[in-house]
Amino acid sequence: MDLPRLSAKEALILELLVARGEMYGLELVEAAGGALKRGTVYVTLGRMAEKGYVESRQVKEEGEAGLPRRLFQVTGFGVRALQVLEVGRRVMEGGTVDAVA
Amino acid sequence: MRWRSWDRSLLSQLTPFKATRLELGVLFAALVSFSLALTLKYSWGGWENITLRLGPDLTRRGIRVYLETSGALAAAWATLLGHRIPPGRISLLAKAPSPTVVVVAPPGSHLLRICDLLFSKKACEVIFTPTLRDLQAEYFEALHQGRPGKARWVLASGYWSFWSAVVAQVPVSLTRLIVQLWKISGPGG
Numbered sequence A: 001m002d003l004p005r006l007s008a009k010e011a012l013i014l015e016l017l018v019a020r021g022e023m024y025g026l027e028l029v030e031a032a033g034g035a036l037k038r039g040t041v042y043v044t045l046g047r048m049a050e051k052g053y054v055e056s057r058q059v060k061e062e063g064e065a066g067l068p069r070r071l072f073q074v075t076g077f078g079v080r081a082l083q084v085l086e087v088g089r090r091v092m093e094g095g096t097v098d099a100v101a
Numbered sequence B: 001m002r003w004r005s006w007d008r009s010l011l012s013q014l015t016p017f018k019a020t021r022l023e024l025g026v027l028f029a030a031l032v033s034f035s036l037a038l039t040l041k042y043s044w045g046g047w048e049n050i051t052l053r054l055g056p057d058l059t060r061r062g063i064r065v066y067l068e069t070s071g072a073l074a075a076a077w078a079t080l081l082g083h084r085i086p087p088g089r090i091s092l093l094a095k096a097p098s099p100t101v102v103v104v105a106p107p108g109s110h111l112l113r114i115c116d117l118l119f120s121k122k123a124c125e126v127i128f129t130p131t132l133r134d135l136q137a138e139y140f141e142a143l144h145q146g147r148p149g150k151a152r153w154v155l156a157s158g159y160w161s162f163w164s165a166v167v168a169q170v171p172v173s174l175t176r177l178i179v180q181l182w183k184i185s186g187p188g189g
Helices: A008-020 A025-032 A038-051 A076-092 B005-014 B021-043 B071-081 B087-094 B109-118 B121-144 B148-185
Strands: A054-059 A069-074 B051-056 B063-068
Touching: A008 A025, A008 A038, A008 A054, A008 A069, A008 A076, A025 A038, A025 A069, A025 B121, A038 A054, A038 B121, A038 B148, A069 A076, A069 B121, B109 B121, B109 B148, B121 B148
Parallel strands: none
Antiparallel strands: A054 A069, B051 B063
């Protein structure tokens, strides 16, 4: 099985979603502090959803008739991909590979 | 323009009199106007609540027609035009300091239709609808706060974001389309 590949933006999005739970695009942009752009965040999220790292659902807030909000959350596969990346980072920094829970 | 023979024969069967295309057009327009007038009158409880007026555009330079009305009516009007404005937002706008102004067309509503034509349903749902949703939410929030300058800035940055997303997504969608066409037209397709 091939190891999952994550770009810097994808890794950042996964880290944020793992840390904060479900979020929508604008929240991610604000939480990233300039590392993510508004124009491309949903494109990146769409590609991550195709790869299986994240999943999304539409939320219709009560009393709102406008466009629905789409919330994204990390999948189990996404969590594992992030763990693989973290292990790789540790190894590259000269550390040891601990058992991953 | 001359009528074709089957047009004439059909017309003669349908109508007891001979009418030109122009006359039929006028009749059709009158019927549509009458139906619309009836809908307005009986669905929304009279004309007194509706005021259309010209005013300065809050977001662009120039003049724009504003619908000055109560919240429920604006919602119905917006629904009729196919523009979905959250009722919450409308009531907030209706309570805004004078003049009470409701923006008839929310920004980006036409762009969404373009996306429906150009991209897959999934791409529209995951990428473009949320982008425009964020734009509209921020835009209405800025208007509600009475900050047209901020609304203008939100609009500009929102449209920039939208077109950035389009540019980023076009190669993906195009590649997917080519692959699909290749599969269909190939020997196994």
